[in-house]
Amino acid sequence: MVKDSIYANKKMMVLGLAKSGYAVAKLLKKINCQVTVVDSNPLEGNDEAKALIDDGYDVITGNNDPKLIDDSYDYLVKNPGIPYSNDLIKHAEELDIPVITEPEIAYSCSDATMVGVTGTNGKTTVTTLIQLMLDHSPQFNNSYYAGNIGIPISDVIQKATDKDVVVTELSSFQLEGTIKLHPHVAVLNNIYSAHLDFHKTRENYINAKMHITKNQTPDDYFIVNWNTDEWRKLAKRSDAQIIPFSDQQELGFGAYAFEGNIYYNRHLIMNEEDIRVPGEHNVQNALAAINVAKIFGVSDGDIIEVLSKFAGVKHRIQYVDEFSDRKFYNDSKATNIEATIVALQAFKQPITLIAGGLDRGNTFDDLVPSLKGKVKNIVVYGQTAAKMIDAAKKAEIGNIVEVENLSQAVPEAFKQSSAGDIVLLSPAAASWDQFDTFEQRGDQFIDDVEKLKGNQHD
Structure with missing residues (x-):
């Protein structure tokens, strides 16, 4: 309303x-x-x-x-x-x-409880997990998600009432254009260096992200990843109640992972292995969501149900298909190096990687340690192809192939891969050199995998 x-x-x-x-x-x-x-x-x-x-x-x-x-x-x-x-x-x-920007208008028009989620990586997954968990909260009639996840907040707030909650994914681009935006609960999932072509400096990028908490008061909550000194220091900028989460240390309060188990306020909730989606980063995503869910009275049983059933969001390490003893994953939302590092770390099997996209002026040297020993084949395309080849050589990847576009990359990756491999689209670059959005790129990958599968069975 x-x-x-x-x-x-x-x-x-x-x-x-x-x-x-x-x-x-x-x-x-x-x-x-x-x-x-x-x-x-x-x-x-x-x-x-x-x-x-x-x-x-x-x-x-x-x-x-x-x-x-x-x-x-x-x-x-x-x-x-x-x-x-x-x-x-x-x-x-x-x-x-x-x-x-649009969120500034939308927030000002709504009486619903607002939860805002930002960070360099994992925003969409955390937003989705929170919304699914808050569906079980006794405090709300309805739980909605909106924002950078692909649904305008301005649409959702028109049906949400003061008895509902709206969980919004907020990018740095959206947050920089806010003045009075005031979520009751704000989540900072992580901050790496990204979008510096837009924000010019890391400091500007961080300041844009921190708009999410600038209007919060002691009656509000700021959920912060406690894994680095930098993020802990950023929490001091907020007037809200700080609730930390970490998968690297035990915490006196908040959600944390320790020795394969997940706790909230030192109370055991579940085993990490019961989280359905792969990867250490998804443990962090789960911890952030648990902190929000517990603010609003969601039970352990309902949290476990969500985390054990949630199969991942589209375009973010999304399982696509399996054939010829190869599994295909769509990680088109990996528009920066850090997101691709997270994807590579999610798998134990050998990886045939498809990467490339818009050239923002950066090198891919930071990707080299994660490529080394994990990626045995790489297929590159797009404006960043030459830079990606340079990084692949530094990582001593023995098999490097360049193609013109994604539709050529998929069958080529299959050709270069072996039984038991993961074929992973994780571009480490924005999509705008050949696509309008990362969603369009991911959909193209899914279509190309389906065509490839059909050709294998002709």
Whole structure:
């Protein structure tokens, strides 16, 4: 249900459509804002723009001239992926018009209990696990997930009531454009170096992530990975109650893993081996979710049921199929080196790796130790192919093959692999050199695996 918002009755420009831009434009109209939508894509093939025009919105397509905005506007709501170097955004800032993102609007319009999840890796898995666990909470009628997971928060909050909970995955791109966003529970799953092409420095990236807790009070909760000094120090920035989790040490309170078992407040919950999805990182993801579930009274039995049945989220070390004694996994969401390292560590079997994508200017030297001894074949493609080959050589991988695109990479990886191997798509790079999204890339991989399987049985 939509409540009164501080953004009601304002003059707004929405820059960039896709799912979130379309959703927030509709929400702004519901709170009586004067809305102008600007999208650089042409009208042809722009379904969201056409739908808004049909509904009577002021929509400008194929253009983002800075002169489109003037000092009569109260706010500019930008698509999270549009950089602040965009000329229209720079002009808005020159006019002292605040530049915000869709979650800022959505949070201000909702009476539901809000849980926010951020981190470099594992956000989608943690968000999903929390939502599944909170389905069992006696405190809520309904539990929803939204945000960077692929569902606009602006859509979900319109059906969520004050008796519901909304678990939101929040990227650094979304969080940087927030002012008053205030989740009751915030989760910091981890922070590595990522998206520095957008944020420019690691400090900027961390500061964007920490927006998730900047408005929290002692009545709120901040769930923090306790595995590094850096993350423990970041917790000190928050005014919320800190609840740690760790798979590397025993803790006096909070969730932790020790000697193969999982505990909460020193109380045994389950064995690590009963978590269905593979990998040490998924133990950490489970611990983060347990901390949130326990705040809201979820029982041990319901937590065990979720963790023992949850098979993983799509595009994140997602099991796809098995044939010819090879297992295929889709990890398209691994858009950075750290995510690929996590995927490689999840398997004990030999790996035939498919990697490559958008060149953000970085090398892949940090990937070398994880490639060494784990990956026996690598198939590379995309803008980063040459850099990935360099890393593969440093890792002494004996079999390196370059192809032009993902559809060529799948049959080639099968050809290079042996019985008992894992064939893993984990690109270590963004998808935007050849795909619009990592989801599109992952779906392409799944389709190519299905075609390959069909060819094996012809």
